[in-house]
Amino acid sequence: MAKVIATINLKGGVGKTTITAAVAEFMGGLFGQRVLLIDLDSQINLTTMMIGEDLWVQLNNAGRTLADAFRDAVGGTAEFDIETAVQRGVSPVRQVSGVDLLPSSLDLIELQEEVAALHLRRGGGVGAMYILRDAIAPVLDCYDYVLIDCPPNVGPITRNGLAIADAYIMPTIPDVLSTYGIPQIQKMVAEFGATLGRRIVELGLVITKYKANSTVHRTIVRNLRRDPTIQNVLPTYLREANAISAAAEYRDYSTLRNRYGNQGQYEELESITRTILTEAESKL
Numbered sequence: 001m002a003k004v005i006a007t008i009n010l011k012g013g014v015g016k017t018t019i020t021a022a023v024a025e026f027m028g029g030l031f032g033q034r035v036l037l038i039d040l041d042s043q044i045n046l047t048t049m050m051i052g053e054d055l056w057v058q059l060n061n062a063g064r065t066l067a068d069a070f071r072d073a074v075g076g077t078a079e080f081d082i083e084t085a086v087q088r089g090v091s092p093v094r095q096v097s098g099v100d101l102l103p104s105s106l107d108l109i110e111l112q113e114e115v116a117a118l119h120l121r122r123g124g125g126v127g128a129m130y131i132l133r134d135a136i137a138p139v140l141d142c143y144d145y146v147l148i149d150c151p152p153n154v155g156p157i158t159r160n161g162l163a164i165a166d167a168y169i170m171p172t173i174p175d176v177l178s179t180y181g182i183p184q185i186q187k188m189v190a191e192f193g194a195t196l197g198r199r200i201v202e203l204g205l206v207i208t209k210y211k212a213n214s215t216v217h218r219t220i221v222r223n224l225r226r227d228p229t230i231q232n233v234l235p236t237y238l239r240e241a242n243a244i245s246a247a248a249e250y251r252d253y254s255t256l257r258n259r260y261g262n263q264g265q266y267e268e269l270e271s272i273t274r275t276i277l278t279e280a281e282s283k284l
């Protein structure tokens with residue numbers, strides 16, 4: 001059975017998409033895992049990092065994105081085909097194989113409202129939260145890991161992601177505003193898990209955009225580590241680096257070092273991925 005891990009934080013710009021993309025590529029390229037990436041964010045950043053904008057436009061026009069799965073569910077049609085929607089071997093890094101992608105769409109913005117309306121029409125319950133689960137069920141067994149990049153909100157699309165998640169990671173910049181919402185996320189996920197009748201495991205905080213020379217960053221990381229309400233702060237931090245922001249560009253890369261940077265970034269991401277794999281193996 002695939003282990004499903006959601007990446008979530010209610011704040012934008014904290015490195016959710018970057019971590020999700022990198023962890024998937026390291027899982028596939030370095031650790032031999034078969035990975036399905038699910039891009040649930042209507043900003044489509046993960047999608048364009050993996051397949052570029054041109055292919056995304058084609059897929060979007062052809063009804064081959066996740067938006068079409070949700071559109072079927074709210075409209076009562078059955079046009080979405082998971083086999084043609086899943087993009088195989090997507091990473092633009094030559095060293096990487098085994099990473100597939102279920103692309104996102106800008107249309108998810110308006111569909112979010114429609115899924116919320118469907119939920120109400122059905123008198124609440126969890127039915128409208130299982131649209132994604134039902135859509136991907138036929139391919140789930142093909143993977144070791146499914147990584148879901150969630151949008152920065154707790155709407156019905158995010159909940160569809162959590163409804164298939166065994167666990168979640170929370171990327172966060174160690175500054176005042178970015179860490180502010182952590183208790184809300186924990187509470188929301190715990191309550192939603194209870195509604196589903198199971199636990200969604202908190203795998204840990206991933207410290208991103210870390211600045212070792214910042215007193216604020218050092219202090220906040222220290223406090224997070226001592227905080228008894230936080231299950232786990234991953235021991236390796238992803239430091240702020242130009243190479244990491246440049247990695248968002250869709251172009252040919254020969255290796256993971258080539259995409260993510262050779263001044264410690266590769267080692268940081270390797271270690272973060274290794275820890276996530278170890279934690280997932282022991283806790284899920």
Ligand SMILES: Nc1ncnc2c1ncn2[C@@H]1O[C@H](COP(=O)(O)OP(=O)(O)O)[C@@H](O)[C@H]1O
Binds near residue numbers: 012018019209
């Ligand atoms: N460690 C890092 N160093 C430098 N830039 C980063 C780092 N992590 C992410 N970024 C950049 O910060 C921006 C926001 O990151 P992103 O992963 O898109 O965040 P989110 O998905 O949480 O909105 C992007 O431009 C990304 O390239």
Ligand SMILES: [Mg+2]
Binds near residue numbers: 017043
């Ligand atoms: Mg993002």
